[in-house]
Amino acid sequence: MTRPVTVGLDGSPESRAAAEWAAGEARLLGLPLKLVQVWEPVPDPMAQAPLLGTEVHQHWTERILREVAEGVRERHPGLDVSTEQLSGRPADVLAGAAEDAELLVLGSRGLSGVGGFVVGSVGLSVVAHAGRPVVLVRAGAQAADPHGTDQAAAQSTATPSRPVVLGLDTDGPDDRLIEFAFVAAARRGAALRVVHGWNPPPYYAYGLAVDIELQADLARSASARLTEILGPWRTKFPEVEVTEESRYGSPGSHLVEASREACLVVVGRRVRRSPVGARIGSVTHAVLHHSAAPVVVVPHD
Template identity: 65%
Template sequence: MVRTVVAGLDGSPESRAATEWAAREAKLRGTALKIVHVWEPAPDPLAQAPMLGAETLQHWSERIPRETAEGVALRHPGLEVIAEQRHGSPADALTKAAEEAELLVLGSRGLSGVTGFVVGSVGLSVIAHAETPVVVVRAGEQAADEHEGDPAGVPSAATPFRPVVLGVDLRGPDDTVAAFAFEEAARRDTSVRVVHGWDLPPYYAYGIAVDPDFDQSLARQRDAALGAALRGWREKYPDVEVAVDSGQGGAARRLIDASREASLVVVGRRVRRAAFGAHVGHVTHAVLHHAAAPVAVVAHH
């Protein structure tokens, strides 16, 4: 089976930006790029309307993915590009496509005038159910896998990649999430910025604990636990520089702040077997909507 990075394409600027990001990622990984366009049939009364006739159907179901694939192949010489059309529910079809790939890349609309994404229902559903890592990319300058010294966000071999940001939850750290982040950093020859945030226990906030050194003691405990969690990854990836951003305060806000200087933000999502609902966790949900860089959501058990 051909190793692939899959990009979901619906013809929007956001999905085209995602496809470009996916093409660069596929080249970094040495895989093929598969562009998947999902055609959701219209209800019978609408399907018979003149404006949704055979010519329009052919345009959306054949021309867009084919022409996009041709353009990507020209911009990325040597990259194998596959265009594929699927039918049915976009969320179901993309989740299925993710199962056959190393990575799924989706587009998401940028918030007008505000840093961040608008992650639609299809994207959230795919993220909540896919067990393959999913990357969300928006159109515009932040859609590029940004490099230092490149404010326009256009990749260049002459400038290094910005760091990969990794969100760590010490309550249930998982090797799958950290492995993804360190691999991405190694591919980009860049560093990993580990972000961890916590809030003081409620009883301390209400003054029940009166030791003024309590917060410092808690910080030392957290730093020690974080150091232990990262020790194996430092040894496995000795060439990847690791910076730690750990402190009191919400993890989501720290990750969103760190995303402004990142090429990629990596967060986790615990696998849940519920058939309905978008279970991605409140931190991951916030990062998806407000990060200033592409976001990778890595499912873990």
């Protein structure tokens, strides 16, 4: 079964940017694009109001779906584009739609005046529960360009694309996450920038502040571990230029900083099967809210 690149639409500029990004990604992958619009049945007594009723709401959502599909087909001739309208609770429906998709792409509102996202409750819920990779895209040139180049750069073959950035935890590296990042970089002809942020164990905290040599030893150890993990992947993807960055401090802050020059940021979400339910780790949560580039969250064990 061929999995499509699926987009969740709500009519916002951000979801339209997500559809454009997804169309470019579908072409890179050689996959069809599926546009999905979810509408929640209007509760009584609102359903009885002539301007707020179910028929009006459904007609409006059908129009959004049709207009976006027409625009994508016009800008991407030859791309297989399908549409589907579903009903129910958006977070649940979209998480279900992700199971049959190669990627699920959603729009996310940018912070006014500052690079970053405002991730709504639907987006966070989908990211926390989806079993497939989920991409969040905000409106803007950097976000909407799947190759990571602006319009001027695209006109010059001498200008390299922005790198793909991978946030990697060396304590629990996962092959699915690493492979996704390498494949994404290879597909774009982009470099891969691997960022690892580290902090010393609590019992080192005071000594690190006063012992420069201790800090240097821990830094060398963290860097060596990162190199060890990436070694087999460099061999598997020799065409990908890899830059390793093992830096002291908050991993989330380092990734947000790196996102300003990235075409895509790849982070992981560890699947936790616990009574408290699914959750998003603190690093991924920070990146989702503040990244300047599209963010893909890859679930893994």
